[in-house]
Amino acid sequence: MRIVLVADDRILRDGLRALLGRDSTTEVIGEATCGPEAVERVAEHRPDVVLADVGSWTSANVEMIRQIAEAHRDTRIVILSPFRNQAFVAAAFRAGTHGYVVKRNGFDEVLRAIEAVRAGSTYLCPRVRELILPDYTHAHGAARKPADACLTEREAGVLQLLAEGQTSKEIALMLNVSSKTIDACRRQLMKKLEVNSVAGLVKRALAMGITTLAS
Structure with missing residues (x-):
């Protein structure tokens, strides 16, 4: 090439x-x-x-x-x-x-x-993938709240990125998946965390300590 x-x-x-x-x-x-x-x-x-x-x-x-x-x-x-x-x-x-x-x-x-x-x-x-999808199990350990503990590593990573203002398309590009995959993950997050909007997800992410930055 x-x-x-x-x-x-x-x-x-x-x-x-x-x-x-x-x-x-x-x-x-x-x-x-x-x-x-x-x-x-x-x-x-x-x-x-x-x-x-x-x-x-x-x-x-x-x-x-x-x-x-x-x-x-x-x-x-x-x-x-x-x-x-x-x-x-x-x-x-x-x-x-x-x-x-x-x-x-x-x-x-x-x-x-x-x-x-x-x-x-x-x-x-890999060094960037580790940043985008950190190992929340080790990062938060016993300090995790029950609602946080029910999230998979990918769900926690996507939640952080959504809370920090990234769009589904941007997250999909970062993780090398389709936008539909991220949309499905977002819907699953809303169901698990019992919210009905991205704004609700941001509030939950802040409450869980998954992010301290929301845009």
Whole structure:
């Protein structure tokens, strides 16, 4: 597959190019150091995948991802970032990202992300999946309230994300499932927690201590 690299760090670009060159299925066909240049390179080369190092969530980075995602729907975007912040990850997917890899991972994880997004899937590296769906059993332990204890790990994770303002579509992208799956989970949460609205779920999540942030 054909790849455009985006990174302002030349050592990082050189390293990624060398590593990708060892894989017979990948070919680096262009490089860019900034957002505007990346948009130009993608328009010029029409790559299968854009692999972009994003060290900060600036308006320029947001605009780069949005422009590429909107103008080149067949091009998939994988973000490399040092951050595991939920809001940062959600913003990346809202802008049009298809894969997200924390830079503390090895190169094999980058290849897995590239292969997954090229096949049409979204991808979150394990370090981010752990963040999105934390192990509430260990995190809360005996401090859990009875209503919280009846939730599965996935239900607790989805409840936290809903309470923090994420939409069903955004959560589905993060967890690599369909929006219908998240909608079904939300309905099950409402049934278990005996509420009839997302606002009710937010209040229950706050009461349970699953989140301290509601938008």
